[in-house]
Every structure is written in structure tokens, then in C-alpha cells.
Amino acid sequence: MWFGSYDLLMRFWALIEPSLPSMVSVTPAQRGTFEPSSTVSRYLQPIDEMFMFLNYLALRLKQHDLADRFGVHQSTVSQIITTWSNFLYAVLGSVRIWMAVEKIREHLPAEFKDYADTTVILDCTELRCQCPSSPLLQSEVFSVYKSHCTLKGLLGVAPHGAVTFISPLYAGSISDKQIMRESGILSLLRPGMAIMVDRGFLVGDFVPCKIYRPPFLSGRSQMPVGEVRETQAIARLRVHVERLPLRLFGNINQLYTVACLLTNYENGPLVKAWTKKQGSTSAGLF
Structure with a gap:
């Protein structure tokens, strides 16, 4: 429940x-x-x-x-x-969920001490849907990443676990860059803030703030020890978004948004779940 x-x-x-x-x-x-x-x-x-x-x-x-x-x-x-x-x-x-930087810092978990200016952890989530009979509509909602028809939304979570941004759902063919531009999140970001994203979330050319992203291997046989540690650290922190319970049916945009918002009324922040494990799930996130 x-x-x-x-x-x-x-x-x-x-x-x-x-x-x-x-x-x-x-x-x-x-x-x-x-x-x-x-x-x-x-x-x-x-x-x-x-x-x-x-x-x-x-x-x-x-x-x-x-x-x-x-x-x-x-x-x-x-x-x-x-x-x-x-x-x-x-x-x-009707309740404003985007938090002021001062409030985020006030509730910043100790695990974020090396990323203390993180304002929001962002990730796109895809919801599998029935394929339309129209080939044109199929091409719109088909996700190459999921190899199926999907709807796609951008979610933002504060470091302490509260959901602070929910975009509308878009056709699954939309790119991460495009959803970032159209969702409205850019109007909330300012210099001096930082966002935390997945390795493939390449939005640094138009985001007006710092970005924490796990390093690419970029053809190297192995990563330097420092980059490996950074990748593991960011993976453990980004798991906030990846664990959001999205149990969605029917009236999709309303249900999707309500399901995300309800996580803010649960018993405690999501961070509690993984601090007990300290990285046991990080290996398979990227």
C-alpha cells in the first residue's frame, strides 16, 4: 500500500x-x-x-x-x-512540490555531502502501452530503447526523496533532450544549482547549471579508480528515481501524476531503503 x-x-x-x-x-x-x-x-x-x-x-x-x-x-x-x-x-x-534550494540543503542526507549542491535527481521513465493499429501512431509511441510502444515522462526527486517535478507523458519516441526542453524543468533551474542524471542524459549544452553524470568508458579498457567510485556514488544516489512505484492504468496522465505525488505522503523518504544496503544494487543501474 x-x-x-x-x-x-x-x-x-x-x-x-x-x-x-x-x-x-x-x-x-x-x-x-x-x-x-x-x-x-x-x-x-x-x-x-x-x-x-x-x-x-x-x-x-x-x-x-x-x-x-x-x-x-x-x-x-x-x-x-x-x-x-x-x-x-x-x-x-495544486500543492507546489518544487522546493527552494535552502529547504533542500536543510534536509540534505549525509550521503550527498560530496554533491551538496544537487537540487534535483532527474530521470526519464517509460510506461509500456498497447501498440496502436495505426502505423503512424505506432511510430510516434515506439521506443527504440524499450523496443515497444511506450509513454515517457520526466521525473525529478530531491536528494532526501521527495518528488519535486513531474512532467506530462509524451509519446515514447521523444528524446531525453526534447522532453527536457518541453517539460518546463529548465525554467526552474538556475546557475549555482546542480542536477544529477544518468550517463546517457546528454543535456549539458543547454542546461543552465552544473550536471553530475557518471563518466563514460569512451573506448577505454577500464575506468580510472576515481571515475569508478564516482560512477558507483552517483548510481547509489540516482536510485531514488529508479525505485518510484509506478503502478499505472487507464486514465493515464492523471493516474501517473497522482501515483508519483502519493509517494510524497508515504512513511519517510525513499533514501531509507537504500542506505541500509549501501550500494548493493548499484552494479546493475547503468
């Missing part, structure tokens, strides 16, 4: 409950209309609807399975999922 305890779940509920009157419920798809939640017949209490939605995201449960578990029709499940993805997209998306 998204929350480490029942108490955290109820704290999250208390956070969003005041916004429930503004929720717009989606009627069954064949009607193609939206109605205020007060005019739509509710089969479950709002907190149970939210719990169903979280189960859908976190456990990858099918809609017919959720219908059986919650004792409602499958069309009701679909309605609830769409309604709550739109609602949480609006409520959580």
Missing part, C-alpha cells in the same frame, strides 16, 4: 476531506457527462471510494476484482477510479 500505517492513511484522508464538496463525479462512460458529486447516487462512502482507488493503484487489481471485493457493479468501479484520479490530480496537483 501507499501508506506505512493506518495513522498515515487517516492523516492523508483528513488532508483531502475538506475538498470533497468540490469533487466532480463522472457518470457512466456511455453518458459522457459530468455531474457534481451531490447529484450522483453513491454506493460507497467517500473514504471507501478512496480506499478502492488506492487499491487499484497499489495492488494492480482488475476492475472486476474490485467490484467483487467492494460489492458494487464493475461500471461503478470504473466511475470511482476516473472520479478519484481527476479529484486527486486537482487536489494534490
Whole structure:
């Protein structure tokens, strides 16, 4: 589940409950209309609807399975999922997640002492999707890297684990450079900041700040010891982004964004998970 305890779940509920009157419920798809939640017949209490939605995201449960578990029709499940993805997209998306440099430094983990000016760790993630029947659309969403049709998004995470940037999803054929230009992240970066990226993230010609990137081997038989250590250090720190739980279905842009934002409400930063292992997973990251 998204929350480490029942108490955290109820704290999250208390956070969003005041916004429930503004929720717009989606009627069954064949009607193609939206109605205020007060005019739509509710089969479950709002907190149970939210719990169903979280189960859908976190456990990858099918809609017919959720219908059986919650004792409602499958069309009701679909309605609830769409309604709550739109609602949480609006409520959580209204909170500014980009952090001031001073706040990032205030919460900087000790493991980042050699990269203390790091403002954000950036990585592109690709979500496998069904291939369209149109050859033109297939060419748009086909990812050479994944050898499949995908949607691609840029994610940013602060050194202490908080998600601080989420781009919209783009067709899988988009390059890292292009998504960097179009996502809006450049307007947030300033001289004096630093970003941490993957080895293949070649954006140094237009990014207005320092970049930490593992060195290339560049045809050499082996790396110098210093570069090997730098590669391993950055790999351990970049694992923040690589471990984000992206369990996404259906209403994709809303679900994708909500799933990423929900990680900020979990029990503690992602950094806790890997500091216990101290690099045991770094070997396979690049």
C-alpha cells in the first residue's frame, strides 16, 4: 500500500476531506457527462471510494476484482477510479512540490555531502502501452530503447526523496533532450544549482547549471579508480528515481501524476531503503 500505517492513511484522508464538496463525479462512460458529486447516487462512502482507488493503484487489481471485493457493479468501479484520479490530480496537483534550494540543503542526507549542491535527481521513465493499429501512431509511441510502444515522462526527486517535478507523458519516441526542453524543468533551474542524471542524459549544452553524470568508458579498457567510485556514488544516489512505484492504468496522465505525488505522503523518504544496503544494487543501474 501507499501508506506505512493506518495513522498515515487517516492523516492523508483528513488532508483531502475538506475538498470533497468540490469533487466532480463522472457518470457512466456511455453518458459522457459530468455531474457534481451531490447529484450522483453513491454506493460507497467517500473514504471507501478512496480506499478502492488506492487499491487499484497499489495492488494492480482488475476492475472486476474490485467490484467483487467492494460489492458494487464493475461500471461503478470504473466511475470511482476516473472520479478519484481527476479529484486527486486537482487536489494534490495544486500543492507546489518544487522546493527552494535552502529547504533542500536543510534536509540534505549525509550521503550527498560530496554533491551538496544537487537540487534535483532527474530521470526519464517509460510506461509500456498497447501498440496502436495505426502505423503512424505506432511510430510516434515506439521506443527504440524499450523496443515497444511506450509513454515517457520526466521525473525529478530531491536528494532526501521527495518528488519535486513531474512532467506530462509524451509519446515514447521523444528524446531525453526534447522532453527536457518541453517539460518546463529548465525554467526552474538556475546557475549555482546542480542536477544529477544518468550517463546517457546528454543535456549539458543547454542546461543552465552544473550536471553530475557518471563518466563514460569512451573506448577505454577500464575506468580510472576515481571515475569508478564516482560512477558507483552517483548510481547509489540516482536510485531514488529508479525505485518510484509506478503502478499505472487507464486514465493515464492523471493516474501517473497522482501515483508519483502519493509517494510524497508515504512513511519517510525513499533514501531509507537504500542506505541500509549501501550500494548493493548499484552494479546493475547503468
